[in-house]
Amino acid sequence: MSDSLARHDDYDGPPFDESLIDRDPFVQLRRWLGDAEAAGLPDANAMVLGTVDPDGAPSSRTVLLKGLAGPDGPALEFVTNSESRKGIALASEQRVTLLFPWYALRRQVIVDGVAHPAPAALSDEYWATRPRGSQIGGWASRQSRPAADRAELERAVAAAEARFADVDAVPRPPHWGAWLVEPRSVEFWQGRPSRLHDRLVLERVPAAGRPAVDAAWRLLRRQP
Template sequence: MTLEAATDPFALFRDWFAEAEATEINDPNAMAVATVGADGRPTVRIVLLKALDDRGFTFYTNTQSRKGEHLAANQVAGINFHWKSLRRQVRVDGLVEPVTEAEADAYFASRPHGSRIGAWASQQSRPLDSRSTLEQAVRDTQARYADQAVPRPPHWSGYRVVPDRIEFWQDREYRLHDRIIFTRSDGGWDKGRLYP
């Protein structure tokens, strides 16, 4: 689908994402997520897109992490996908909502055993005195769940970025890039073009 022909940003994203999955060497679902804390300062980090539907872009994390604290204070985020081999990026801005308990449970159950253990053992974003402390926490958690399924921790869930703005950027010669923007309106999406 070409930028000019696209009328649905989710359909265009799915096309571009499929191309990225075929060409990117590592993690085509990697996205930078920017949040804003109660102090008004932005922070950005890379996370992995784990679900996409017409509601939005979903990722999972420890809700007590710095990003979780930010999202509790300000339910907005910006995300950015950059696919260097394709010379493309997609920027998304929107409100953030928590996923349902059922969605979080289903995704957590699909994770590798070691990742489920890690969700319990890691106090994400908190100070850590040594690697050995983390490794001991992993051993302790493995022992606790040696003979049973690892349940989802109460502090581990997902967030969905519900976009009100999606911008598609395609590299062009002489920095005369194509930038197409979709803005949510009452009837769906308005489409426009931006100067490079």
């Protein structure tokens, strides 16, 4: 194994223990997300979304966190084409995982949760913030479908541009929208020397007779 691929005992991150984690996972996630942004990590809001296809095959890809506030309480928001591979997977199995891989900070966050389609108003709100070119791309791309070559995609883009040439506000495609992930557990992983990493997990404990958004969170430590 080359030296560049070898594992080194260089996890010298700051201490992270039960006295330092906020018992609200969204508060703690915002804190660590802010640290990643302050450190200048590219695409600090990038997260790996893991899903299960209708045939049981797992798949993963990177999406961007678009927000942490849903209409009914805190949730992790991302957007996708419902006709894409992940969109089809989400329609079949809404249990998902999300992973924030902040390698440079020797940190990662793993979310296990359930994904739900966001209300149309929330999807419309985010769609309106996208650059026009991205909106055109949302109409042109048949996401995850095979393409003969790059020219096929470019022809579809040209057709979409012509379709909306006289339209000031490009409408949101019916197949495009936001999803909200409601966490069941959130693990905050901090690298430490000798691979004795800190793994602190906040698990949702629903309050009896109350909505899930009012749930309490139970803290536990997992061995590295």
